[in-house]
Amino acid sequence: MVYSKAMEDEFVVVRSYYEFVDYININGLPDFISFDNDLGLEENGELAPDGYAAAKWLVYHSGLDLIELKFNVHSANPVAAQQINGLLTNYINYLKDNRE
Structure with a gap:
């Protein structure tokens, strides 16, 4: 999904x-996260950690309660988009199913 320039003021990019980990x-946790996957290269030319890595950090390492997380995946990479969406959706559903 491409967001218009007018909407940039409503987002922290x-x-x-x-930057994602540091910001959070x-x-x-922000009210809404829009995930891309392919985030380019590191300064040394290596492939940078991607949006799926960011989603995995949220689930496995952040320690945050994600039960109310609102998100979108706007990656043009269909496989990665499905991975990000699946991980977050399944985890949030797990949290909701196991509320005390």
């Missing part, structure tokens, strides 16, 4: 896995 560690 982070362009790397590391400092500011907490």
